[in-house]
Amino acid sequence: MEWQSEAEKKLNRAPFFIRKKIRALVENEALRQGDSLVSLKHLQDCREKFFTGVQTGPTEPTPAYSVETCMGSDSCPNNLIKDYQLVEQLERMLAERNLAAFFRKKVKGPLKFHHRFSIVIAGCPNACSRPQIADLGIIGVSQPRTSEEPCSGCGACVENCPDQAITLGEDGRTPEISTPPCLACGQCSQTCPTGTLIERERGFRLLVGGKLGRHPQLGRELAGIYSATETLTVAGTCLDIFQQHNQHGERFGEVLHRLGPQSPLPMQEKF
Ligand code: SF4
Ligand code: SF4
Ligand code: SF4
Structure with a gap:
């Protein structure tokens, strides 16, 4: 089955170990839609249907x-x-x-x-x-880093940190980040409502x-x-x-x- 070059390029960026499977899924999706040429839309449709965080590639x-x-x-x-x-x-x-x-x-x-x-x-x-x-x-x-903005002590950063890298000090309002285990995922700065934690x-x-x-x-x-x-x-x-x-x-x-x-x-x- 033929692929548009953009779609093929996108497929090439997928981890090799799932490319074959994704190629088959996308081609089936194109056929199901009555198309003989695979486009980015078919990839997108498949992604929404089958994947929430994985990727695709070809069989070169x-x-x-x-x-x-x-x-x-x-x-x-x-x-x-x-x-x-x-x-x-x-x-x-x-x-x-x-x-x-x-x-x-x-x-x-x-x-x-x-x-x-x-x-x-x-x-x-x-x-x-x-x-x-x-x-x-x-x-x-x-x-992330701390800013001058006062902390409300809401605890959202501690709850959202997947690596238990944040403590709030004895007063519960003095956030400190330990690296390690912080992996710089940005979850804390994205969820802090007061701007106490921001992106460094x-x-x-x-x-x-x-x-x-x-x-x-x-x-x-x-x-x-x-x-x-x-x-x-x-x-x-x-x-x-x-x-x-x-x-x-x-x-x-x-x-x-x-x-x-x-x-x-x-x-x-x-x-
Ligand atoms: S969770 Fe991270 S690594 Fe996984 S697909 Fe999403 S952005 Fe990529
Ligand atoms: S960047 Fe991620 S790992 Fe680091 S302290 Fe914030 S939430 Fe935790
Ligand atoms: S740093 Fe932000 S998210 Fe963490 S407890 Fe303080 S106000 Fe809440």
Whole structure:
């Protein structure tokens, strides 16, 4: 069945492990509506019908790279990313690297799915798209802070914090946020009725070197919160390291593991 290019592109950003299933669902939906060409509308209709926070993609055999997002980009109320230009910029950067030619030199035999360089973006720390197992994981965050506005002691922030990161002090009106366990989901600043808790900074947490396979490992977090521009710079650095130090098509996590403390990335824990 044919797909409009925009719909196909959207599908390509879905986590690989559910793409096939979503493709089938969307095509069934298009057929049900009497259409032979799949459009964004069919994707949207399916999302409303079947998903509330997950995403889609195609069945291309062996891409040299992938950029995937969670379904939050369109409709999830938790989404903290307002500008998805970053996705286009990352795709452009990856395309310019000519990774297909790079892998042809490094990998013996045909390129396998696990060889590709994967970037996975999640709209919030719930991380539905599994950025923890990507070569570069990007998580939208909103870091809170207290303002000068007096606290009413309503307790909404404490109730809404999924990580029990807020205390209100002995007087019940002096909010304090502990990091960790705060993951910068922004729920507290969004629900505080007095403006006592407000957003300090919006940006991205970055994880590097995550993977599954024979020796699975979660991506290690880089220190700090990054703007979109800084995220692009880090992505460029990751690709530089990957392409300079890759020996036989191994995953980025293995390259970082081999480099150890020599890696220029500011990892909170070293591999
Ligand atoms: S990661 Fe966050 S924004 Fe994305 S779908 Fe999940 S809950 Fe929604
Ligand atoms: S940003 Fe999220 S995790 Fe951090 S204190 Fe607020 S509600 Fe809790
Ligand atoms: S900081 Fe805001 S949400 Fe938390 S108790 Fe005070 S007024 Fe309520």
